[in-house]
Amino acid sequence: MKLKQKLENRSRPFYTFEFFPPKTDQGFSNLLGRIERMAVFNPLAISVTWGASGSTKDRSLELAGLTQAEYGIETILHLTCTNTEGGMIDEALKGAKAHGIQNILALRGDPPRGAEYWIPTDPRFVHAKDLVAYIRSEPEYAEQFCVGVAGYPDGHPDHDVDEETELENLKAKVDAGADYIVTQLFYDVDGFLDWVKKVRAKGIQVPIIPGIMPIQSYASFLRVTKLCGTRIPSEIIAALDPIKHDDQKIKDYGIKLCINMIRRLYQEGHIQGYHFCTLNLEKSVRKVLEGLQWIGDGQKPAENKLIAESEEEREQAVNGESTLIITPHDATVSAMSSLAGKAPSEAGSVGRGELNHAATWDEFPNGRFGDFKSPAYGLQDLWDASSGLGVKPEQARAQWGYPKSVEDLTNFFLSYLHSKDGTTPFSSGPLFAETQMIIPHLEKLTKRGWWTVGSQPTVDAAPSEDEVVGWGPRGGYVFQKAFVEFFADPEDLQWLKNVVNKRGGGKVSFLAANVEGEYESNLEDDATNAVTWGIFPGQEVAQPTIIERENFLAWKDEAFGIWGAWAQIYPPDSAERKVLDHVRKTRWLVSVIHHDYKDTDALWTFLLQD
Missing domain, CATH: 3.20.20.220 (TIM Barrel)
Incomplete structure (x- = not known):
């Protein structure tokens, strides 16, 4: 009807x-x-x-x-x-x-x-x-x-x-x-x-x-x-x-x-x-x-x-009222033993209780680092709102200028790290406060030509009330593994694969993909990496940030689509269009995770070694 x-x-x-x-x-x-x-x-x-x-x-x-x-x-x-x-x-x-x-x-x-x-x-x-x-x-x-x-x-x-x-x-x-x-x-x-x-x-x-x-x-x-x-x-x-x-x-x-x-x-x-x-x-x-x-x-x-x-x-x-008290030690032990997905085994399955109920296992929007099994994974823009770059072409050109070379792009991403530019095509706002903790490391990677588009520092049992890295209910503790995501040339990916094999010690994971759909990783296809988690009074482990094959590949499609949309705001034969199209066709999106979340410098020492 x-x-x-x-x-x-x-x-x-x-x-x-x-x-x-x-x-x-x-x-x-x-x-x-x-x-x-x-x-x-x-x-x-x-x-x-x-x-x-x-x-x-x-x-x-x-x-x-x-x-x-x-x-x-x-x-x-x-x-x-x-x-x-x-x-x-x-x-x-x-x-x-x-x-x-x-x-x-x-x-x-x-x-x-x-x-x-x-x-x-x-x-x-x-x-x-x-x-x-x-x-x-x-x-x-x-x-x-x-x-x-x-x-x-x-x-x-x-x-x-x-x-x-x-x-x-x-x-x-x-x-x-x-x-x-x-x-x-x-x-x-x-x-x-x-x-x-x-x-x-x-x-x-x-x-x-x-x-x-x-x-x-x-x-x-x-x-x-x-x-x-x-x-x-x-x-x-x-x-x-x-x-x-x-x-x-x-x-x-x-x-x-x-x-x-x-x-x-x-x-x-x-x-x-x-x-x-x-x-x-x-x-x-x-x-x-x-x-x-x-x-x-x-x-x-x-x-x-x-x-x-x-x-x-x-x-x-x-x-409500809660008298349960937890300590950093308890939280760490609980996290080590409880990091597992809570999704129903099939669409209609319903477990016992609210936590495992099929209607509530994914109660929050699942962005690019969420659970790819969630119906809400990869939240899309609402109808008739700007998508792709998220801004009008004239605004994009005013904000991001006219990059004509790889060197221009490196300087553009450095400018963002130095807070001279408020946005990039990959970031709709200024850097988060926690990112300021690792700016020197990101700057070194960017100068190397690895343009960073996602990262976080290690966090080991910080109070959930912490103004910079805290989240979730009060009285809890939050944890993070350091990771960084960047675009790199094939030669840089080969270097990374070699050092992971030689010096990773089983503590470093990477995922990489290009626009053609080629994919490389040292992870099993079904491996799940919770890189952010929290322990809160009276609750199971919360895992808002997960990096795994499926959500990485879904984000890969979006990320290379952003390069394409960025290129389209310039004329077809322009130097800007040519360099952006070249980057989209030749670079790899790479994500690197270090699993030692107790060593604040572990990831950066590993990546920035000679």
């Missing part, structure tokens, strides 16, 4: 869930199990995102088709139209139709590249309204699809226009034939309610479904809100700052915040429908719906009482 029909004459709250296609096969398989469990919450629909320029086309169609066929839930397929090759849009629409999908969310995608990017794209699609109009004008698609479009309560992150112009753009999409609006995520409820009034004043009467994203971790919150240009009310910043190193507290606060936001939207804005950006995670959405009493035994509309959010109440709710 088309979503437009399901939205008609609804008298109770409803919600939709958004998922993205995972980067790995096991993540994809485990996501299907997650969707099956979340289907019992009776969402009105499930939506599946579409990678920039159709980069996840096959996986998106496969996932949307399975959710439509296997779980009997209406599926909304996101479709971005810019920067696509000729024929891709028709191919996607025909594929959706073949899978029985009747709902499309029509998005622009990344800023149209066109002439500035010097690459060919389908000229028919420059804006989302072009895609809406195309679907409505083609007899094969006009009656097949219900079409939604995006709304931006905080303004479009890539549009340097005033609010009035942005509202006119939204009206143009609706006038082209859109049936409903799903908004980008937001946290300013007052601003959203004012925006809705302005939308209605424009004569736009189609349903508006607000996008809601529970905060899953501080890092993912900062990254996503920056990409989306989201306004963050000062009271939220004030609440997050004292707990930013404890992801569980952040997550619990995010649940309460979403409950309060939805209750206000329901009561003050009379808004019935909500679109949950799940980030492929399950627990927070479930707890929000339970808090609203929209699922479970006491299903009913939102009540008037808001969840209290005082610091004292958060401490009581999140921490």
Whole structure:
């Protein structure tokens, strides 16, 4: 059934869930199990995102088709139209139709590249309204699809226009034939309610479904809100700052915040429908719906009482009372005996208790160093936000200049280490405080021509409250093995392999891959390296950072894609394009781990030896 029909004459709250296609096969398989469990919450629909320029086309169609066929839930397929090759849009629409999908969310995608990017794209699609109009004008698609479009309560992150112009753009999409609006995520409820009034004043009467994203971790919150240009009310910043190193507290606060936001939207804005950006995670959405009493035994509309959010109440709710005391010695012994993955053996398996439950084994976003088996592994950018380089071409050129040689690139990465440049294509912000501890070592590697893009120092039982390296609940201890990741020439990789064999002593591991898919390592294919872990009162060992073959190779694809995207902001025959393309084609991405986390200089002494 088309979503437009399901939205008609609804008298109770409803919600939709958004998922993205995972980067790995096991993540994809485990996501299907997650969707099956979340289907019992009776969402009105499930939506599946579409990678920039159709980069996840096959996986998106496969996932949307399975959710439509296997779980009997209406599926909304996101479709971005810019920067696509000729024929891709028709191919996607025909594929959706073949899978029985009747709902499309029509998005622009990344800023149209066109002439500035010097690459060919389908000229028919420059804006989302072009895609809406195309679907409505083609007899094969006009009656097949219900079409939604995006709304931006905080303004479009890539549009340097005033609010009035942005509202006119939204009206143009609706006038082209859109049936409903799903908004980008937001946290300013007052601003959203004012925006809705302005939308209605424009004569736009189609349903508006607000996008809601529970905060899953501080890092993912900062990254996503920056990409989306989201306004963050000062009271939220004030609440997050004292707990930013404890992801569980952040997550619990995010649940309460979403409950309060939805209750206000329901009561003050009379808004019935909500679109949950799940980030492929399950627990927070479930707890929000339970808090609203929209699922479970006491299903009913939102009540008037808001969840209290005082610091004292958060401490009581999140921490509880615990008298368990641990020491650095206990933590080290526990870590040595307990470093093992906690993933279910199969998508639908459920162990005993919360810790091993299939719904909760991966409660947090899994970035490039996460568990590749997680449905949330390799968190992708949200729809219609900048991807690839994460900034506009003119901004990229202004920030990163015009490198014309390998020497220029070495100086560029050195400049970043010296805090002269705030970002690189591989780092969206300045260096972390803990990285300052190893700057002299990274500088020496970079001068050698090994451009570092990831690293961390050793940490041996530092208190979890430590302002530089601490994380997690209070009263715990955190640990890190030193590792460094860099791009190097084939000759340098050969040198590294030789010294690992001769002088590694079994304490040094490396992984290396190039753009062609060649892979080398002294690790077994199924080996798992936890390079960051923590021991906390009353909890099992937490392992937020893992380096293993599968997640390294997935990151490798993204890393070399960044070199390609960087090259494309310069003309094809330019010295900049040539040197960046040469680097992408010839260099290897290398990650080196030293397992002696009690010797702060072990990794650097090993790498910087003659």
